[in-house]
Amino acid sequence: MQVLVVLDHPDPRAFSAAVASRFSAGAETAGHRVELADLHAEGFDPRWTLADIEGDRSGVPPADVQREQTRIARADAICFVFPLFWWGMPAMTKGWVDRVWSWGWAYDQLEDPELSLQRPRTGVFLVPAGARSDEMEECGYQQAIETQWLKGAFGYFGFRTRELLVLNGSKGSKKRREALLDRAFEAGKALKDPGGPD
Numbered sequence: 001m002q003v004l005v006v007l008d009h010p011d012p013r014a015f016s017a018a019v020a021s022r023f024s025a026g027a028e029t030a031g032h033r034v035e036l037a038d039l040h041a042e043g044f045d046p047r048w049t050l051a052d053i054e055g056d057r058s059g060v061p062p063a064d065v066q067r068e069q070t071r072i073a074r075a076d077a078i079c080f081v082f083p084l085f086w087w088g089m090p091a092m093t094k095g096w097v098d099r100v101w102s103w104g105w106a107y108d109q110l111e112d113p114e115l116s117l118q119r120p121r122t123g124v125f126l127v128p129a130g131a132r133s134d135e136m137e138e139c140g141y142q143q144a145i146e147t148q149w150l151k152g153a154f155g156y157f158g159f160r161t162r163e164l165l166v167l168n169g170s171k172g173s174k175k176r177r178e179a180l181l182d183r184a185f186e187a188g189k190a191l192k193d194p195g196g197p198d
């Protein structure tokens with residue numbers, strides 16, 4: 001499969017960057033081809049502006065959005081890597097989703113959010129988080145992001161195979177972080193095929 005890894009972190013030495021790299025190594029071990037979209041390094045502008053609205057109206061999105069859509073078009077699987085910020089996506093990923101997965105390209109109706117315009121793909125969220133998993137469960141954060149991201153976002157994206165892996169304790173000991181990196185590698189190695197169209 002062709003795998004697109006979308007990394008959102010300004011620091012190449014960050015844990016999130018290591019997670020993206022280990023996931024990619026796992027995917028390559030399984031025989032997949034990996035393309036990295038390093039949003040900060042590439043200078044992606046996450047701000048949704050009048051140019052995006054005019055792009056929706058005319059059917060011709062801004063050039064930078066078209067470039068991202070071309071990358072998505074060739075991908076069979078997409079993996080998002082970003083640190084959990086305020087129990088949600090950091091602004092860069094949020095803006096990439098807002099601008100690139102646009103009305104008329106990703107979806108064009110609201111009655112059935114599972115009816116995407118896009119072909120079936122595999123989607124994975126790999127999300128380092130400072131909090132413990134029991135804290136996230138108890139407060140309902142885990143359930144909230146599952147609903148928003150797996151059902152809300154991946155549903156509209158048309159992803160058939162969906163996975164959310166929160167890497168809790170990302171600021172913990174070296175041993176803890178190594179174990180989380182191993183999980184990222186295994187997630188890449190175990191990537192599932194989205195299957196063909198219905």
Ligand SMILES: Cc1cc2nc3c(=O)[nH]c(=O)nc-3n(C[C@H](O)[C@H](O)[C@H](O)COP(=O)(O)O)c2cc1C
Nearest residue numbers: 014015016017083084085086087128129130131170
């Ligand atoms: C602005 C900001 C907001 C954060 N919000 C959360 C949060 O809501 N929940 C959480 O578990 N960790 C939160 N964290 C901790 C990050 O998730 C953690 O620092 C990150 O996973 C570490 O990975 P990194 O080295 O790649 O940045 C936050 C960190 C920052 C800087």
